[in-house]
């Protein structure tokens with residue numbers, strides 16, 4: 001299998017929908033039978049708990065420090081094609097502990113090297129900062145996917161993020177691309193939301209996904225059940241939006257690779273109930 005496409009889901013602002021987007025795009029990719037790995041790179045571990053992580057002693061940080069391989073910390077999930085590298089609270093120490101280590105920005109890239117050919121997609125859920133962990137993600141990634149909430153100052157925050165991306169491109173990772181900007185928690189009845197959207201689309205044009213993620217209470221409930229939205233409520237507006245976003249992403253990749261774009265959608269996901277998407281037995285789960 002060719003090397004996975006590595007996508008960092010990043011925005012230094014908290015609460016903009018990074019984790020929700022990373023978890024649910026990863027789940028939709030898996031539902032369309034793309035082998036997908038989700039890496040939780042936020043010490044808060046929200047992506048891990050959103051997938052109902054079982055308690056394990058080893059987390060992503062052990063792999064960053066080289067105490068074990070990344071493959072050793074991979075867990076299975078309720079979806080056959082989706083695996084998870086969980087984060088633990090020890091990741092908080094990374095910002096300080098990595099400061100003096102050699103090639104500190106390349107720890108994740110190095111750790112990923114041994115697994116990139118096992119997956120088609122690797123998504124990295126970043127912490128709300130532009131610290132060393134996020135720099136590691138941007139260094140390892142092929143592209144950055146930016147969830148953006150339409151509110152005041154959204155564009156200023158975005159400008160800073162894109163500056164950082166530029167810096168990484170100039171030094172650590174010349175190939176880093178912008179996968180796209182996705183508007184999250186959209187409320188079309190809200191005037192400000194519509195104004196900000198118009199502005200973002202004017203500035204960034206095609207780099208903004210057509211699909212918007214609406215504000216949808218089912219999306220905020222799913223993590224407490226340890227389930228991606230597809231398995232929690234496949235008929236919700238949130239599920240439909242994330243399936244559509246994933247289809248857009250797959251279509252863009254297929255086009256860039258010169259492949260026919262028809263039927264890129266998640267057939268399993270749209271044709272069946274959430275229950276039947278579960279893989280049942282799971283040999284990768286370690287506990």
Ligand SMILES: Nc1ncnc2c1ncn2[C@@H]1O[C@H](COP(=O)(O)OP(=O)(O)O)[C@@H](O)[C@H]1O
Nearest residue numbers: 014015016017018019020185214215216219220
């Ligand atoms: N589209 C949405 N509709 C409703 N609630 C959402 C939506 N997206 C995210 N949330 C909720 O908003 C909060 C912040 O989202 P999250 O994805 O954790 O953001 P981040 O990872 O950027 O901090 C969470 O409680 C999440 O469940």
Ligand SMILES: [Mg+2]
Nearest residue numbers: 018019042046
């Ligand atoms: Mg998060």
